[in-house]
Amino acid sequence: MQDLWRRSARAMAAALGGGELRPSEAIHAALDRIAQVEPKVNAVPTLCRERALAHAERLERLAPEQRGPLAGLPVLVKDLVDVAGVRTTYGSPIWRDHVPETSDYLVERIEAAGGIVLGKTNTPEFGAGAVTFNEVFGVTSNPWDTDRTCGGSSGGSAVALATGEAWLATGSDLGGSLRTPASFCGIVGFRPSPGRVPAG
Numbered sequence: 001m002q003d004l005w006r007r008s009a010r011a012m013a014a015a016l017g018g019g020e021l022r023p024s025e026a027i028h029a030a031l032d033r034i035a036q037v038e039p040k041v042n043a044v045p046t047l048c049r050e051r052a053l054a055h056a057e058r059l060e061r062l063a064p065e066q067r068g069p070l071a072g073l074p075v076l077v078k079d080l081v082d083v084a085g086v087r088t089t090y091g092s093p094i095w096r097d098h099v100p101e102t103s104d105y106l107v108e109r110i111e112a113a114g115g116i117v118l119g120k121t122n123t124p125e126f127g128a129g130a131v132t133f134n135e136v137f138g139v140t141s142n143p144w145d146t147d148r149t150c151g152g153s154s155g156g157s158a159v160a161l162a163t164g165e166a167w168l169a170t171g172s173d174l175g176g177s178l179r180t181p182a183s184f185c186g187i188v189g190f191r192p193s194p195g196r197v198p199a200g
Contacts, residue, residue: 004029005164009073012167016071016114019064023056023072023116030074030118034165040146043159044076044166045137046120048086055116068114075110076160076169079120080127080153083107086117091125091134105198106170121156121169130180132156143185151181158185 004012004026015021027049034044052074059072082088082100084107089095107117122132122140132140132155140155142148143162150159154171158181161169171178173191182189 002029002032005033007167009167013069013071013073016073017064017067017069021072023059023067023074024053026072027052027056027074027116027118030166033163034119037163037165041141041143041150041159041163042138043121043140043150043156043163044119045122045156046079046087046089048083048117048119051085052116052118055111059114059116068112070110070114070116070168073115073168074118074166075115076119076121076157076166077107077110077117078127078154078157078170078172079123080172081106081170083117083120086120088120089134089136091123091127091136093135096136105200109198110170115168118166121154121160121171123156124153127153127172127177129153130176132159132181149184151184153177153181154189155181155184158182158187158189161185161187 059067082104084103125134130152131149132152142150157169157171162185178189178191
């Protein structure tokens with residue numbers, strides 16, 4: 001179980017969908033890895049353990065093949081995107097204590113597909129900037145050299161993936177905010193055509 005973080009997202013979804021793993025086991029594996037890595041990189045400043053475990057419990061009442069294509073895979077969400085009941089700051093002290101009542105369409109779709117939101121990844125304030133830091137959570141470090149930047153604005157998500165804290169993470173990109181941190185961290189940042197992913 002301790003090496004689950006080394007598996008690909010595809011392999012994890014197959015294991016969850018095939019009944020080899022329970023969603024709660026995947027959550028605990030991710031939480032263990034986050035606890036190990038976070039003090040060095042500061043990529044995932046907000047966790048929602050109880051919400052995630054409650055979602056896993058609901059999914060585990062279903063047969064594995066009924067859980068959707070993600071089948072209970074933990075997912076991290078950039079802190080620009082609302083998740084119902086989870087602190088969402090947009091990286092700004094103005095919104096330091098903001099807890100939205102409803103989720104963004106993106107989160108609703110992830111959860112409808114069997115994904116489980118485990119936490120929020122760091123971003124520059126309002127996603128404006130090519131370096132991931134803000135006054136609420138501080139600096140996110142490059143996983144290969146913590147004295148260097150991970151890029152931005154989806155830096156927290158890129159670092160979380162590069163360090164094995166999660167198998168999938170969301171980001172956003174108008175001028176390189178997925179692609180720059182991906183290149184700095186040695187992962188893939190995929191930017192679909194505008195409008196392909198709903199927002200609101």
